[in-house]
Amino acid sequence: MINYSEIEDKWQKAWAEAKIFEGEVGEKPPYMVTAAFPYADMPQHIGHLRTYGTADVLARYKRMRGFNVLFPMAFHASATPIIAIAKRIQDNDKELIETMKIFHVPDEDIKKMVDPRYIAEYFTKELETGMHAAGYSVDWRRKFVSIDPFFSKFVEWQFGILNSKGYLIQGKHPVGWCPHDNNAVGMHDTKHDVEPEIEVETAVRFKLDGEDAYFVCSTYRPETIFGVTNVFIKRDARYVLCSMGDDGKSYYISKMSADTLSHQTKITVSKELAGEELLGRKCANPMTGALVPVYPGFFVKEDVGTGVVMSVPAHAPFDYAALERLRKDGYLMDDIKPIKVLDVQIGRSLGDVSAGEAKPTQLDVPALAYLEILHTKPDAIDDMLEFATKLEYREESHWGKMIVKGYEGMSEPAARERVRKELEAKGDAFDIYVLQNAPVVCRCGTPVVVKVVDDQWFLNYGDAKWKDTTKEAFGKINMLPEKSRNAFSAAIDWIDLRAVARARGLGTKFPLDRNFIIEPLSDSTIYPSFYTISNAIRGIDVEKLKPEFFDYVYRKVGDLDAVAKSTGIDYSVIKRCREAFEYWYQYTSRHSGSDLVFNHLTMYIFNHVAVFDKAYWPKQIVTNALVNYEGEKMSKSLGNIVPLLDGVKKYGADPLRINIIGATDLHTESEFSNAAVSGIKERLGYLYDTIGELGKLESGELKRIDYWLYSKLSAKIEHSTDSMEKLELRDAYTSVFYESILELRRYFARGGNNVIAVKDFLSDVVLMLQPIAPHMAEEMWHMLDNDTFASAEKWPVSDSGMRNEKVELLEELVDSTITDAKQVGALMEKKTGKKAAKLHVIVASGWKRKLVNAIAKERNISKALESLQGEPASDKEQASKLAGALAKKVNEIRGVSTTQEEELDGLREASAYMAKQLGCEVSVEAEGGSRSQRAARSMPMKPSLDIDSA
């Protein structure tokens, strides 16, 4: 049994003592690997191995490829969860404390976590311990925390630059808001961690006839305004007459919506009344001018939107149903006729079957037609109407074409935008925000509302010039996996204004308004550059870290002497910082989970472009998918989180690393499972044992199977090197790990026993295993009589001279012959009831090879036969016979490279092996010399088989 923890301890200590992972400026080409900050609000679980482990594998690989590698690490604490956690600890939140227990946080530490700073302090230690245990080749001298004062100086400097470039702007912004706490609320501030989802609706105003006031209807589909036949209100709800904003007009909306909307605009109520009282009035459609009546709608909700709904019976099943019900109840409205505004093939998305059955009686009223194809009626339950609404909305949005004059042929989304803009231009429409997933409840118990704050600071990622420069930089970045490029491209186009200041949290104060904190994703966009100097400036009085220091180090602005003088920082330190930045930042590889593409990673590119010279723009970005546990997503609520330290202790760092990092492509989720890890352990054990037993092998002359092993090794090195360059780790480690073991097994089964060959093979395999399984590789490397560090060795180089395709081909011939013989033997046994006693393997003559190759080349039977001129007459006769048989497959025939002698040789050499596999005697014969009647059936690479029964 391998004692993983003993081996891990041993080598982790040895590496630290030898300082082999400490990056210093040097002569070799630099390569800097950074992975997204871990957040210091929880320790790591095994899922984190995916990103950090991948970065470590790359760092270790590049070191072996002759690069001077720097792999630093730091921690993020400037986040809201950390504040929320402190608060929840204070409130004695059971669920949270449960989670803390999963991570073995001692009670006394939990108690201290009412202080957010203690949370950060505790978990940064935990994180470092975990990363150490996982065997990451990190240069720990450079670590810092995002709330360290010297880092804040760096962030402030960065924001100074962004501001000087005009990228910081101020404006209105909708946020989830708790009226009780008077605070913006995010996911971490709500019960059950629900993210408040804010959605924009269009509010359209309808002028009342004969009254200086408006109804405000909220809608998602302003383009249907052409089809409005009436307005719905809720009969038994309370409504108010109020002012909205400062346009001096009066508006009718429900009382409840007035409360909600008061967080978005100034609302002053002048009168309150019952919905009942509004009935019977008329108001004007702002688009068409038509006067429409006000009716009660059964489905209208006073707390949704404005509590007033514009009715479009042609395109809204609810509206249609409401009118039908009113009609049934005898409500007079002879003048109401649905007005169709767009055309669509009804039921198209349901497939041919349902659409074929549907017989819409009134195609002029799509809303009714939708009810009909769903076999439902206007008096159906709300859920059915809802379903019909969704279907209609979706199909019309997808395929609908406008039929309204002036908008003919426009798609629904285009028309929606245009109508909205037109109405807004006239002042007849404005945006209102709604909580799409209401109710969302703040941890204090108050329902969350949408508030529009008007003094929010934004980073303007929409700035056209900035975007263009970013795209330029993006085009040159190496993306791994390459297919992530599309997502980035979309993200760069999409990102616009990003709020950068927040009211509370740990972190750097916002320089333009010290009452705010810089939002935690925005404070960490260019921090990888801070690693290049963090070790050199730690301990310097932070007040000396003035902007001119950073300007010089990162942008070479100013003069070294002057900077030293004005900051008071030692000349040599500044010089060293500049040199370190210039050196390390030439080539950087950035690693993160793919979930960060749409925020951190995109902002990472933007901010680098804004701050640094071209030479220091990002060079490579690596994203990876996440980790599942036994087929399920890992999550705290599922309780299937395995803390990293527990995992390492239980399974060993290397088996975990192979399973989580090496068994999957970057873009697919990896699967952690106990079964997979134990399979990996068995295989590591096989390699370990094989090395331990090398002494039992001999050192004779190389045999065919030895050449085969060398050939396989050479191909393996070439293949896995290619894969590693693209970080296709699954591919690389299938070859290096799994297939190596299969090859060794076959080698021994074929009678291989050469100590030199096996040792050569294993040495290279062990070295290639080093990036992913560093501890075991180190151990085995030393068992192979080396006294250097595998972690500091060179990656193996493929010796193309060792490639021997002929030998590999002949081994495949042995395999296929065995497979065929088994099948034939089984058939024979089934037919005759007798077991095979002797197998005759008859190898095809040379002329057949010529014929086959000629056909493969010419794709023409007669031409191929011509090329056989000069062969003995009898062969020619047989050749034309055979050629006739091959004629109908003329396009499928492949050429062969083996001669009859080579095949005979290869099969004879393996005849003992074949005999063992088949359990019968094996005789290998040449076609010419065989007495078997089946000899003529033999083909190149497909010997004829004849079995003598017992």
Add this chain to the structure above:
RNA sequence: GCAGGGGUGGCGGAGCUUGGUCAAACGCGGCAGACUCAAGAUCUGUUGGCCAUAGGCCUGCGUGAGUUCAAAUCUCUCCCCCUGCACCA
């Protein structure tokens, strides 16, 4: 809704960039055998389906169409699944 990714055996997933030599590498699971008093572990073999029974044939890569001598692979259509959608790490 928008954006990105995906749909291949019992399962996880290769293959798609560059069409043919290729359907299913590698792993898990299943089955059979070896070892064992036995179980487990391990090793060996086998494993898409169907019809065959001297090594063969047919069928099969979400749906439907198209391009081509040839499509898992290229184009289009539709369906379904996953992820993200901002002040939140």
